[in-house]
Amino acid sequence: MKKALYIVLLLILFVAADRGISGLLNIGLNRYFGLNQHSQILIIGHSQLMLSFDKEKLEHGTGYKVSKYCREGVNVADRYAMVKQYLDSPFCDSLTTILYGVDQFMFNGEGLSANSYTLFYPFMDHADMNAYIRASASKGDYWKHKLICSTRYSDALLNSSIRGWTRNWENYKTGELDTVTLRQQVDARQQISIHFEPELRDAFEKTIALAEKRQIHIILVNTPVAKMLNEYEPEKFEQVHSYFQSLAEQSAYVDYIDLNPEFAAQYDCFYDPIHVNPKGQEAITKQLIVFLNQRGHK
């Protein structure tokens, strides 16, 4: 009897510690992504957009509260789930604008992880996220993460949670783009091609429709990509660019900002061909503050 009681005690300790640790990590994550605050602006995108904007400067410069919900490697379907996650939360009532990161590679099926749903394990207690993960993950994986909360966090998520607790949103990607290597790769045709996959386009248009339905402005921000890469497949690049422009022309709720003309050739602003460094981040943030203030969303 004593032995059985001891085992039960150990199990209770395990469950309590598991839930407790997960709860603490979740608070940090929600704070880091701004998912627990009433914001006027929601930034949705992957690593390119994450590094392009300084959340604190943007808040200071515009006077808006900003939730920066950007995750490395998220595809268009993931971003739809992310928008929905915030819109279904009790914090969405103040939201007026979504800054949505776009680029010429966003309709490529390859490149971004097919397992990107795993990025959302910490939020699987949220009904929509739970349904999204359940539809994507294997049964074993789903139940493992559902039952044992500690399994939901990768190193990147642990890092984000700690940064949330310490309120640290700095861009640590210091360094500059190696243009010589990039030129060699472009000349050797070693770069990613631009594709236009209909499924991803549908998911993207579904996101826009969702924002329009909720009468929320959606600003498509084409984050800068090093010019050499933009010139890699000029016709396809133009096709994607025109598509974004046409969306903005068709809807009063959609705007399109292309940061390429101003920044694509400023190689000292890049960390690598698609990510900007702190210098690039500062310049882009400044430009966006001017745009938002002129647009008068206040």
Next chain:
Amino acid sequence: MTFNSFTYVVFLAAVTLLAWASNCWHNLRWRNLLLLAASYLFYGLFHLWFVGLLLYVSLIAYLGGRWITIAQRRGDSGKKELTLTIALSLLCLLFFKYGHFVSKSIVLPVGLSFFTFQALTYSIDIYRKKTEPEDLLSVLLFVAFFPTLLSGPIERSRNIIPQLKSNLDIRYENVTEGVELYIWGLFKKAVIADRLGLFVDEIYFNPTSHSGSTLGLAAVFYSFQIYADFSGYADMAIGSARILGIKLMDNFNFPYFAKSIKDFWRRWHISLTSWFTEYVYISLGGNRVGKARWVMNISLVFLLSGIWHGATFSFIVWGAMHAILYLTEHFLYRERIPNALYRLFVFATVTSAWVFFRVTDIGQAWSVVAGIFTNFFSPVYLGMSSFSTLLTMMLLLLFVLREWLLFKPNPLKRTSWECVFLLLATFLFGLEAHPFVYFQF
């Protein structure tokens, strides 16, 4: 199905329950048939044809034992029969282990090197009259017993078969001890080894592009990776067997706290080292020979140990390096160097030798070692994610500290409470089931 998977945990729980039930009915034959079926299922899930090899090696061991006994009853020594048994067993191993020189399509089935050596102990022990011939079921189960099947410990028939022929000691103390050992092994593998492996793989993917300090860090990380990986596997194997009430030999005894190279080899991969000592070194005359012959015997044992791991030149160099270190220490070391300093020296030399184990291109391995020693004071690269690498370093420090507390004269033993937190740490910081390093041997 590997030890670090959820499927294995379910499998082990099911086998334990069934074995416990058959224990209650006192039907040893049925229980051993059940364990044999479970072991063949465990192995067959990798590839069905692997089971054929396992059966072949087991039958050779069984028949070899019978031939040797018949010959000895006739008054012969049984040497010819033993030679034939060893040759037939090793033929299969040599074909798969070194066959890739002939055809790249020949791959080594996981565990073959381990269970072939384990099977050989049965035939050699019969020849040496250390054990009696056993029935077919016992021999089949001894060779295939799933906790030892894939990467040892390389057991002796005289230790395992008597346990298999009696009631399994499945009781609370053994189960908790086994579970605790299993969790400790899982922590070593998933949290320490696999995390270190990420950095090591990144650096050794292109070692020439990294600074000496980065190569040094990768070398130290690999030392701990291979230890945590292999000893973690051994702990899970020993823990699994303990849950079933079977006691296996230890395979590691804190090798990186060794006070000499000789001491290191008493603590590292004990089951293989003792195998080579018992079945090769002693057969060659051991230390009851002249100095020159003894040097040759030691060198041969280390070279064979290198070749056992693989037929690349770098494994031979690794074996040769250890032979030179062992012999140099034997002839020159007079315990004048302070203990702690010499322990550090032993770790550094063992770590340098591991570079040849990891980087199979011998030229590249030399350039890594040269890079470490000529360019050590240089900026260090912390990998794709410096957060991950720093977290790994912190976990590694905690692991080394825990190992030290287990190693010191009055060891701080593991408790069930600690295991709860180890399990949580495994779920939180561990990586998804990566293959074990020693599966390639």
